[in-house]
Amino acid sequence: SQTIHQWPATLVQPVGSPLSLECTVEGTSNPNLYWYRQAAGRGLQLLFYSVGIGQISSEVPQNLSASRPQDRQFILSSKKLLLSDSGFYLCAWSPPWGPHGYTFGSGTRLTVV
Amino acid sequence: TQLLEQSPQFLSIQEGENLTVYCNSSSVFSSLQWYRQEPGEGPVLLVTVVTGGEVKKLKRLTFQFGDARKDSSLHITAAQPGDTGLYLCAASYGGSQGNLIFGKGTKLSVKP
Numbered sequence: 753s754q755t756i757h758q759w760p761a762t763l764v765q766p767v768g769s770p771l772s773l774e775c776t777v778e779g780t781s782n783p784n785l786y787w788y789r790q791a792a793g794r795g796l797q798l799l800f801y802s803v804g805i806g807q808i809s810s811e812v813p814q815n816l817s818a819s820r821p822q823d824r825q826f827i828l829s830s831k832k833l834l835l836s837d838s839g840f841y842l843c844a845w846s847p848p849w850g851p852h853g854y855t856f857g858s859g860t861r862l863t864v865v
Numbered sequence: 866t867q868l869l870e871q872s873p874q875f876l877s878i879q880e881g882e883n884l885t886v887y888c889n890s891s892s893v894f895s896s897l898q899w900y901r902q903e904p905g906e907g908p909v910l911l912v913t914v915v916t917g918g919e920v921k922k923l924k925r926l927t928f929q930f931g932d933a934r935k936d937s938s939l940h941i942t943a944a945q946p947g948d949t950g951l952y953l954c955a956a957s958y959g960g961s962q963g964n965l966i967f968g969k970g971t972k973l974s975v976k977p
């Protein structure tokens with residue numbers, strides 16, 4: 753069966769510090785991978801998605817970047833965090849063919865102080 | 866730009882009551898999904914639909930999709946406290962696997 757792992761679960765970082773959130777998927781090959789941010793328990797905003805190694809599409813210009821160094825690994829990064837980067841970050845995967853639902857990780861609660 | 870509107874935003878009911886939440890799209894979607902999310906967790910997929918007019922049932926949950934593929938509803942019969950959570954609809958507008966657009970959700974609270 754397929755599983756998705758996302759860590760850390762919570763993170764408190766000072767303004768200006770770097771960020772690295774990691775997401776890995778097991779039990780599938782060539783998944784589509786996604787990073788979402790959710791504000792205050794509401795709707796999800798798509799940040800980045802990837803259909804293959806090294807292929808990253810950005811949906812929203814911002815202080816964040818994403819990389820996919822391996823088929824089932826997706827990393828969200830920032831060189832210098834801003835207060836506005838605080839939020840609940842979710843990684844998700846879906847099969848490369850559709851339509852199929854997304855499977856989400858358990859999320860990372862990031863607080864920038 | 867496609868928009869998904871969900872209503873109501875908040876719903877607080879007593880155990881045993883029935884409820885319906887709605888999802889409306891500004892454009893025709895190719896597929897639509899409903900998710901349920903508990904606090905501090907990622908959303909969990911409940912159902913996916915691709916056919917206009919389709920009705921799907923999942924125990925006490927009934928999902929209905931409009932013929933025109935621009936709206937959907939979720940009906941819960943005899944709600945239980947375990948149904949409490951954020952219900953999100955998400956639609957795909959492009960190809961076989963276009964990226965999902967999420968609504969802002971309906972926050973449901975079922976009191977015992």
